[in-house]
Amino acid sequence: MEYVSPEGLRLDGRRPMEMRQLRAEIGTVAKANGSAVFEMGNTKVIAAVYGPREVQNRSQQINDQALVRCEYSMANFSTGDRMRKPKGDRRSTEISLVIRQTMEACILTHLMPRSQIDIFVQVLQADGGTRSACINAATLALADAGIPMRDIVTSCSAGYLNSTPLLDLNYIEDSAGGPDVTVGILPKLDKVTLLQMDAKLPVDIFENVMGLAIEGCKAIANYIREVLLENTKQLEYRRGL
Amino acid sequence: MRGLQLPLSQTQRIRLQRALEKLQSLSCKANSDASVTVADTIPVNYEDAFLKGHGTTDLNGDLVATVCGVVERINKLVYVRALRARYKPEVGDIVVGRVVEVSQKRWRLEINFSLDAILMLSSMNMPDGIQRRRTALDELNMRGIFEENDVVCAEVRNFQHDGSLQLQARSQKYGKLEKGQLLIVDPYLVKKSKQHFHHLEQFGIDLILGRNGFIWVGEHVEARDSMVVDQANSSEQSMVPEEKSQTHTPLEMRQNICRISNAVRVLSALGFSIDSDLILETVELSSTVKIDIHDMLGSEFHVLVAEREAERRSLMGKRKR
Amino acid sequence: MVGLSVGEKHFIQGGIAQDLRSDGRKRLTYRPIYVETGVIPQAHGSARVRLGATDVIASVKAELGKPSALQPDKGKIAIYVDCSPTAAPMFEGRGGEELSTELSVALQRCLLGGKSGAGAGIDPTSLVVVEGKVCWDLYIDGLVISSDGNLLDALAAAIKAALSNTGIPKVDVAAETTSDEQPEVNISDEEFLQFDTSGIPVIVTLTKVGRHYIVDATSEEESQMSSAVSISVNRKGHICGLTKRGGVGLDPSIILDMISVAKHVSEQLINKLDSEIAAAEASEEES
Numbered sequence: 097m098e099y100v101s102p103e104g105l106r107l108d109g110r111r112p113m114e115m116r117q118l119r120a121e122i123g124t125v126a127k128a129n130g131s132a133v134f135e136m137g138n139t140k141v142i143a144a145v146y147g148p149r150e151v152q153n154r155s156q157q158i159n160d161q162a163l164v165r166c167e168y169s170m171a172n173f174s175t176g177d178r179m180r181k182p183k184g185d186r187r188s189t190e191i192s193l194v195i196r197q198t199m200e201a202c203i204l205t206h207l208m209p210r211s212q213i214d215i216f217v218q219v220l221q222a223d224g225g226t227r228s229a230c231i232n233a234a235t236l237a238l239a240d241a242g243i244p245m246r247d248i249v250t251s252c253s254a255g256y257l258n259s260t261p262l263l264d265l266n267y268i269e270d271s272a273g274g275p276d277v278t279v280g281i282l283p284k285l286d287k288v289t290l291l292q293m294d295a296k297l298p299v300d301i302f303e304n305v306m307g308l309a310i311e312g313c314k315a316i317a318n319y320i321r322e323v324l325l326e327n328t329k330q331l332e333y334r335r336g337l
Numbered sequence: 338m339r340g341l342q343l344p345l346s347q348t349q350r351i352r353l354q355r356a357l358e359k360l361q362s363l364s365c366k367a368n369s370d371a372s373v374t375v376a377d378t379i380p381v382n383y384e385d386a387f388l389k390g391h392g393t394t395d396l397n398g399d400l401v402a403t404v405c406g407v408v409e410r411i412n413k414l415v416y417v418r419a420l421r422a423r424y425k426p427e428v429g430d431i432v433v434g435r436v437v438e439v440s441q442k443r444w445r446l447e448i449n450f451s452l453d454a455i456l457m458l459s460s461m462n463m464p465d466g467i468q469r470r471r472t473a474l475d476e477l478n479m480r481g482i483f484e485e486n487d488v489v490c491a492e493v494r495n496f497q498h499d500g501s502l503q504l505q506a507r508s509q510k511y512g513k514l515e516k517g518q519l520l521i522v523d524p525y526l527v528k529k530s531k532q533h534f535h536h537l538e539q540f541g542i543d544l545i546l547g548r549n550g551f552i553w554v555g556e557h558v559e560a561r562d563s564m565v566v567d568q569a570n571s572s573e574q575s576m577v578p579e580e581k582s583q584t585h586t587p588l589e590m591r592q593n594i595c596r597i598s599n600a601v602r603v604l605s606a607l608g609f610s611i612d613s614d615l616i617l618e619t620v621e622l623s624s625t626v627k628i629d630i631h632d633m634l635g636s637e638f639h640v641l642v643a644e645r646e647a648e649r650r651s652l653m654g655k656r657k658r
Numbered sequence: 659m660v661g662l663s664v665g666e667k668h669f670i671q672g673g674i675a676q677d678l679r680s681d682g683r684k685r686l687t688y689r690p691i692y693v694e695t696g697v698i699p700q701a702h703g704s705a706r707v708r709l710g711a712t713d714v715i716a717s718v719k720a721e722l723g724k725p726s727a728l729q730p731d732k733g734k735i736a737i738y739v740d741c742s743p744t745a746a747p748m749f750e751g752r753g754g755e756e757l758s759t760e761l762s763v764a765l766q767r768c769l770l771g772g773k774s775g776a777g778a779g780i781d782p783t784s785l786v787v788v789e790g791k792v793c794w795d796l797y798i799d800g801l802v803i804s805s806d807g808n809l810l811d812a813l814a815a816a817i818k819a820a821l822s823n824t825g826i827p828k829v830d831v832a833a834e835t836t837s838d839e840q841p842e843v844n845i846s847d848e849e850f851l852q853f854d855t856s857g858i859p860v861i862v863t864l865t866k867v868g869r870h871y872i873v874d875a876t877s878e879e880e881s882q883m884s885s886a887v888s889i890s891v892n893r894k895g896h897i898c899g900l901t902k903r904g905g906v907g908l909d910p911s912i913i914l915d916m917i918s919v920a921k922h923v924s925e926q927l928i929n930k931l932d933s934e935i936a937a938a939e940a941s942e943e944e945s
Contacts, residue, residue, distance in 0.1 A: 124713075124803075125713070125744050125745070125803060127746070131744065142803065143744075144744035150447070172717075172801075173704075173719055177721075209499070211451040214750070216744045216747075220697075239375055244403035244404050245404075247376040248374075248375050321377075325405075328420060331608055332364065332372060335420070335609065335610045336360070336609060336650060488666065513663075514663075515663070515665025515666075516665055516669060517665070518670075555665075555669075585675060586672055591673060591678050592678060631682040631683045631687060634682070634690070
């Protein structure tokens with residue numbers, strides 16, 4: 097099947113290095129301490145953060161840092177074919193772990209000892225790149241909750257089909273069987289916190305694809321930073337003196 | 338707009354937009370320039386000695402923000418004031434909390450902080466008013482003073498070495514709060530002021546603005562000296578709950594309580610800082626416009642409050658000049 | 659759910675007795691309802707309903723399937739509800755399962771009628787394509803994003819809105835088929851059949867606190883309830899389903915009174931909901 101036409105257009109009309117449309121909204125769940133909705137094309141994800149608050153389970157309390165917990169769940173209607181089990185299956189557990197480790201690396205946990213931070217991510221629509229959208233939404237929600245972080249984390253995926261590196265794969269391109277590289281970076285510190293790949297790639301092409309994904313992450317970081325700055329300014333001028 | 342999921346008609350949307358734009362133009366320009374997000378560099382003159390405050394960290398010699406907020410500089414201290422965050426306690430703050438647990442010689446209160454706060458039995462005035470050592474009998478009777486889920490007003494006493502918070506409730510005006518409702522808003526909307534207890538005489542209502550974002554609106558209760566008298570009638574007290582159910586809050590006072598609560602809800606939804614003058618003005622506005630108490634939470638009133646606030650701030654700005 | 663002190667509980671009960679609740683509503687007033695349709699473009703129909711701080715999403719997906727042997731002339735409808743942990747930390751893991759099951763069963767009872775499919779609010783005969791061989795399976799999924807009481811009413815409203823937004827693709831059946839073969843069906847991408855939702859009922863939950871009942875309870879008021887009765891009423895004023903929750907026993911005359919109150923309230927609710935759905939669809943078409 098042809099994923100990249102001879103003119104250089106993908107199945108949804110994008111160019112190979114073009115990302116899908118991004119949209120972010122802060123503060124959707126009023127009851128949570130921080131929340132955000134993040135959309136990458138058709139992939140739509142809600143993240144909610146509760147905390148820092150007192151640890152509910154005394155045995156899990158850590159004396160010198162905060163405990164970070166995360167749960168990833170997909171809605172029944174999020175994928176094309178209905179899913180039977182929204183949570184508890186192995187993929188969800190793995191992604192919960194991945195998100196938790198990534199966010200834990202950037203939160204300054206030593207500032208909030210013996211407390212607990214809960215991150216809940218809910219996928220409303222899945223069209224490829226759910227892992228990345230979840231991490232981006234979680235970053236926004238944590239910033240909204242005022243939790244101190246070393247840097248924001250952004251994530252993006254890239255692949256290699258028809259001998260072309262492609263940025264931000266959607267579901268059809270993802271299930272084509274080609275390689276899928278997901279990268280998460282700390283843009284200011286210029287460090288990679290998450291790197292996952294499946295299928296196989298020669299090393300030099302891998303460097304290309306990873307570089308492309310990192311470019312994508314940086315673009316997302318700029319967008320997220322704009323959204324947060326706008327939100328902060330709005331809150332400040334509304335509050336008044 | 339956080340929580341402002343209101344169905345606005347086209348005209349209402351335009352009016353609200355205009356009012357918010359006016360507020361934006363009135364806001365301190367320096368402040369909006371000083372807004373930062375996570376990992377933004379803070380412009381500092383590195384030759385001057387400066388102190389790194391909250392919300393900042395050192396990154397390769399640069400000063401970088403760790404939260405989204407506004408940079409404040411006071412003398413040599415540079416820090417980032419986070420807007421939406423958990424409560425940041427300071428010694429001497431008045432807070433309102435809810436009892437989560439009753440344990441040995443102490444109560445644990447939830448106060449919108451990263452940890453629960455502790456109120457020691459020894460930091461509490463005894464019902465009989467006598468200053469004495471707390472005996473084992475006092476410990477067993479702790480539930481007689483406060484039990485789980487009670488709403489309590491207290492003051493921040495100090496921080497423990499491990500970061501947890503200690504409260505005290507020694508004065509008469511602190512203690513259990515009943516006959517009213519508790520509202521929760523974001524802590525950054527309640528600013529530190531001289532007065533946090535407000536007795537609104539014209540309504541006969543107590544308004545307590547806890548610095549942690551818990552706001553109590555309730556019937557006015559005379560200074561807690563009643564506790565001293567109650568000890569003598571303590572045996573009757575235990576039987577009174579039955580009869581208490583007969584004495585409900587009178588309707589007019591309830592209407593006032595609801596009006597004030599709704600005013601607080603509207604102000605918090607619009608993101609305006611909350612103080613007692615503003616609340617009273619909002620309540621007056623609702624009476625002049627003759628709006629139903631429930632309709633105060635509707636779109637029209639929100640737009641009116643936004644417009645009125647824009648006017649008020651522009652007047653204040655002119656007065657300053 | 660946050661606990662309430664004795665003083666606060668007393669205050670709430672007093673308010674309900676005096677017909678002035680904590681946010682100024684009367685006993686039988688609903689909070690403002692806000693409807694958005696088409697929030698999940700991948701589904702055949704979807705809607706999001708906000709009732710105060712309660713926020714729910716409903717989505718409708720249709721798949722081709724085989725009708726059951728017992729009812730060859732009817733399609734199949736299934737309703738599932740999931741409580742997302744974003745609504746409350748206690749819904750994490752399996753914490754929300756009990757509530758989800760309770761809501762799913764209550765919705766099924768109110769909207770789908772009896773085992774034989776008789777008396778359903780949603781008519782399954784309109785879902786059949788080829789009798790006995792091919793029918794549409796309708797999967798209605800509800801997701802609770804934020805919870806502040808009265809989830810059942812909000813979910814029923816969302817389902818009604820989602821069904822108004824649903825377009826079932828038109829199916830062309832290949833003409834020559836023998837009686838045992840599966841007929842070939844061509845699913846059209848262009849044409850859609852809109853669902854007729856005038857017959858779909860709404861659910862009105864009456865919560866009894868003390869001697870009075872209130873409509874649209876917030877989660878604080880719900881914690882005070884002695885019992886609650888959820889009644890689903892359709893436009894004609896017919897009762898399509900009834901569920902009682904809560905342990906306290908109710909006098910039968912009170913239940914009959916509650917039913918008549920529910921009928922009265924449902925008229926306004928149905929009108930309000932229909933106008934909101936129409937407004938939402940209109941604004942969806944504009945965008």
